[in-house]
Amino acid sequence: MGHSEKSDWLKSQQKSQKKYRFIVATIGIIVLLSVLGGVGYVYMNKNKGKINGDNNIDISNKPNDGKKSGDPTANGETYFTWDKKPVDLTITPNPSLKKVFYGINYGPVNATFPWCTNTLGDVIEDVKLISQLTNRIRLYGMDCHMSDWTLEAIKLLKLDMTIVPTIWVDNNDTTYQRQHDTLIDMVKKYGVDNIDGVSVGNEVLFRKEVTPEKLFGRLADVRQEINSMGFKKKVPVFTSDLGSNVDAAYVAANDIMWANVHPYFGGVPVEQASQWTFEFFDENDVKPAKAVGKDAIISEVGWPTAGASEGAAVASIPNLQIFLNTFICDANKLKYKYYYFETFDTPWKERTWTKLEGSWGIFYDDRSLKPGITLPDCLAG
Ligand SMILES: *[C@@H]1O[C@H](CO)[C@@H](O)[C@H](O)[C@H]1NC(C)=O
């Protein structure tokens, strides 16, 4: 791409920066609430999905079927979805699905406050589907078994997949401590072979909920803790924030630069969104990371199918198709690392906020591919 084109992109980004930040903040808050959804769970379901003090996560959360809970791999127990459908542990390939995504963001259904009515059975069904799209999953929190059940599903399905779990960070130290402890328990139980890295917080700096010093101190603590547990593999630790929030202190504190980059909130027409994303990411994130020999990854990028337009950015299924055809194939060809936002629609966000917030899925929440969507023919690297 030519140099003048590049400065046009940046100019248009700067113009929309304020709006962009505001709306990205809104998404951050929604994610915050979704992850805080785990808060009540540990207390509500003391006898079902208990996280106890001896580093032993009891992952059973099946409907009350009278069966004894325990190691689910031991005796071929049956799992059920939230609507009581039994879950089969074999994967029947869906011909419409292709492994075209480097990675994908996944928010399990019903893992929301104060209900936390999610089930391991649903996570298994989700992972069966996601395994046909990518090998890499990014998750937003540790509450509601969001992350350990994803690892459990990968194990039960015998898949070669990895996750990036997030310790959710807000201004509540109790929340941090609980999520931190759950992460450490999970790592003790499952090891780190299926963990590509650990994220401490998402958009925390943007929301200004803790100071950069406090957040970066936590990154250092978690890095030290996990990497002194005796695993051969070194686990990178980082936070994720707006792509525009990367400065020298940020670069120094993170093993990898993870950046949320949303062309939709930049008000960019879909035909230009792919190119805009690379320009924005290169300038704000790749450049400072490369300067010190570090890697950069797009932690969120996507396109919604319904809800309010944002300048020249219009939400629709045909536009999602254009975005997939352009961004996914360009990114794969150019070897960018990215986690697509997101797998499923999230109707609960729609009920609480707007249509737009709930409409970023490639699939509806019933796991059906949105009508008319064809995954492009460009396999991920
Ligand atoms: C679980 O999620 C589904 C799909 O969004 C929803 O229809 C259902 O009411 C939820 N169940 C509970 C118990 O929250």
Ligand SMILES: *[C@@H]1O[C@H](CO)[C@@H](O)[C@H](O)[C@H]1NC(C)=O
């Ligand atoms: C922090 O979260 C805990 C539950 O995790 C809650 O009991 C407490 O009231 C919260 N503190 C503040 C200051 O909101």
